[in-house]
Amino acid sequence: MAEAKNNLDAYKISHDEQVIDTTRKMRVAIIGTGWIAESHIASYLKQPDVEIVAGCDLIPGKAKAFFERYGVEGVKTDYASHKEMLADKSLNLDCVSVCTYNRQHAPCAIDALKAGINVLLEKPMCVTLEEAVEIRKAEKESGKVLSIGFQPRFDNNMKMIKKIVESGVLGKIYYIQTGGGRRRGIPTPFGTTFIEDATAGLGALGDIGCYSLDMLLNAVGYPKPLTVTGYKSNFFGTDPNYVGYGAHHDYAEKFGVDDFAAGFIRLEGDIILDFRIAWARSINTPGDALILGTKGGLRIPSTDCWNGSIGGPLVIYHEVAGVQTETIIPVQSTNYGLFDMKIRTFLDASKNGTAAPVPSSQILYNQAILDGINKSNAVGHEIELEIPEI
Numbered sequence: 457m458a459e460a461k462n463n464l465d466a467y468k469i470s471h472d473e474q475v476i477d478t479t480r481k482m483r484v485a486i487i488g489t490g491w492i493a494e495s496h497i498a499s500y501l502k503q504p505d506v507e508i509v510a511g512c513d514l515i516p517g518k519a520k521a522f523f524e525r526y527g528v529e530g531v532k533t534d535y536a537s538h539k540e541m542l543a544d545k546s547l548n549l550d551c552v553s554v555c556t557y558n559r560q561h562a563p564c565a566i567d568a569l570k571a572g573i574n575v576l577l578e579k580p581m582c583v584t585l586e587e588a589v590e591i592r593k594a595e596k597e598s599g600k601v602l603s604i605g606f607q608p609r610f611d612n613n614m615k616m617i618k619k620i621v622e623s624g625v626l627g628k629i630y631y632i633q634t635g636g637g638r639r640r641g642i643p644t645p646f647g648t649t650f651i652e653d654a655t656a657g658l659g660a661l662g663d664i665g666c667y668s669l670d671m672l673l674n675a676v677g678y679p680k681p682l683t684v685t686g687y688k689s690n691f692f693g694t695d696p697n698y699v700g701y702g703a704h705h706d707y708a709e710k711f712g713v714d715d716f717a718a719g720f721i722r723l724e725g726d727i728i729l730d731f732r733i734a735w736a737r738s739i740n741t742p743g744d745a746l747i748l749g750t751k752g753g754l755r756i757p758s759t760d761c762w763n764g765s766i767g768g769p770l771v772i773y774h775e776v777a778g779v780q781t782e783t784i785i786p787v788q789s790t791n792y793g794l795f796d797m798k799i800r801t802f803l804d805a806s807k808n809g810t811a812a813p814v815p816s817s818q819i820l821y822n823q824a825i826l827d828g829i830n831k832s833n834a835v836g837h838e839i840e841l842e843i844p845e846i
């Protein structure tokens with residue numbers, strides 16, 4: 457089992473009710489000012505104890521234009537690289553958001569941790585297990601906070617799934633099934649960084665697969681994955697007639713990642729994980745997420761695209777006084793922004809030196825599964841995972 461316990465339950469109150477100490481400002485920078493950086497800056501700007509002091513992007517002028525668009529003044533952006541920004545001692549940085557494409561997650565996170573800065577790293581943690589291990593080592597050596605950007609963790613339905621498992625109503629868990637995704641929905645919002653191997657490294661697996669894995673692995677306590685049989689394909693992304701690329705005829709040539717992946721994974725504690733994810737496939741849904749235990753089962757209705765929540769009420773199948781019965785758990789509302797909570801909990805952990813809200817000790821196992829699916833697919837048979845204890 458992963459040793460770290462997340463502290464999300466401390467956040468039962470809404471964001472508005474939290475008293476924030478504004479006497480100590482957190483000095484924040486953003487690496488990579490593309491699409492997701494928009495959500496980071498929007499949330500940072502709502503925090504009364506944040507000063508955004510720097511940012512950088514590989515594309516010259518992009519970071520400057522980004523901060524100007526948000527009307528944030530005095531932000532230093534004239535850096536040739538993220539390394540140059542991290543080395544600028546005049547910034548006195550407390551925190552950095554790593555919002556680069558997947559292939560640049562590991563170098564940026566490691567460099568920031570080595571510079572003694574707390575890191576909020578976008579999901580997926582990185583591309584390979586080896587990178588994840590290096591990130592963990594840098595985190596440990598730095599003593600800084602590293603949180604991984606899984607904002608669905610803050611959704612009350614996700615918390616409810618975990619509470620149901622922890623209540624014991626399902627008994628001992630022996631099988632979990634998760635995944636889903638889209639019938640058609642390869643993301644190309646601002647170009648090809650999601651679909652090229654050189655930038656993304658992982659396709660649907662890294663984009664939405666990591667979320668659906670996190671939903672159930674977190675619920676059952678993040679048992680260590682032991683073996684993986686993986687499969688991946690990209691029949692849709694590489695098809696020049698794919699409907700969705702519009703006028704971008706060269707997108708099919710550039711497509712270098714998975715648009716469908718599946719895995720059969722053995723977890724510590726005699727739990728089987730059955731997983732599949734898609735950006736495109738020949739069916740609407742591959743089925744709901746399921747948790748089967750010795751005393752009961754939980755059905756989690758799937759969503760159209762994996763948007764970080766559930767597609768309808770949860771259903772517990774159990775036996776009451778010898779009668780096979782069902783209990784419906786209504787959809788829970790969440791009265792705060794999930795992204796705001798991701799930023800706020802990261803800031804609080806950084807400020808107080810407390811545990812990361814979404815710890816890398818857990819997400820290391822998530823990453824090991826993504827990587828294991830790739831590696832098993834490459835060799836064409838089941839592989840054993842060797843995950844070093846860090």
Ligand SMILES: NC(=O)c1ccc[n+]([C@@H]2O[C@H](COP(=O)([O-])OP(=O)(O)OC[C@H]3O[C@@H](n4cnc5c(N)ncnc54)[C@H](O)[C@@H]3O)[C@@H](O)[C@H]2O)c1
Pocket residue numbers: 487488489490491492493512513514515518537538555556557558560564578579580605606607646649650662663
């Ligand atoms: N949490 C979420 O809801 C969510 C949603 C979308 C994307 N994401 C994640 O965010 C990451 C970025 O996605 P995106 O859609 O913003 O991509 P994007 O391509 O729009 O933006 C990435 C930016 O990073 C820059 N960059 C890359 N390496 C850099 C480096 N070393 N230094 C400085 N800048 C660098 C690129 O030039 C680009 O501008 C991905 O890993 C993705 O999985 C998360």
